[in-house]
Amino acid sequence: MRKFFRNKGADYLDDPNVSSVGVGYKHVDGKPTGELAVQFTVNEKVSELEALEALGTSPHPESITVNGVKVLTDVIERSYEPAFHRVPEAATPxxxxxxxxxxxxxxxxxxxxxxxxxxxxxxxxxxxxxxxxxxxxxxxxxxxxxxxxxxxxxxxxxxxxxxxxxxxxxxxxxx
Structure with missing residues (x-):
């Protein structure tokens, strides 16, 4: 799996709707199944082909073969916003x-x-x-x-x- 992510992971991040790619448990109806999967985190999850084209993205595969082993994929909608805050400079004693x-x-x-x-x-x-x-x-x-x-x-x-x-x-x- 590491080799897959090192070699192919960045290719998936070229998609403007994909914010991260990683390993996690597959979710069905919002609940984890306990089965490991390659997770694609997207800004907006849609299933219609027209909606995918409107977002400038393409559908993700149902599974990926890694070293001859079929690994399921999962798409999770999650948006990330910067959560930084200014820290004041420490006062000199x-x-x-x-x-x-x-x-x-x-x-x-x-x-x-x-x-x-x-x-x-x-x-x-x-x-x-x-x-x-x-x-x-x-x-x-x-x-x-x-x-x-x-x-x-x-x-x-x-x-x-x-x-x-x-x-x-x-x-x-x-x-």
Missing amino acids: PRKTRLDPIVPGVSVGHTSVSAENLDQLEVLDLDEFRVFQVPLAEIEQRALLRFPQAMRDADLQVAAETIAEPLDSVAAIHW
Whole structure:
């Protein structure tokens, strides 16, 4: 039977009235007989030749011979309608929501390392740039370095050569 369906099953589906072909129990007067049959499921079941022609279909055989064995056929009227419904997209949990701009207290980190909380963050809009200011004490702690006292006391108006070496260390921090 499998070989029959693999080789010939698709040919029956070329008929516009046939919606499926399979194996099932033959039905007589709406009740199963217990006898296996090749079932043709059709959108509209008619017996008159004129009605078949109007549907653009042809009559199905009473039986089919499969590997020398005569197998009865059965025609069942059944219409299929799509029964799908839209499933809403799952909401992102608040802890995994992307934040732009980021806010103080948010947990940040790469997926391959543990996350850390980002504290005392201040965002300054300067023309087209966004500058993040982190307390020097936190940078010193993470980079295991000590900034020059001139930089610690100043309001960031320090000569570039004074802060070049500490900033190289800051660039190497894995935030």
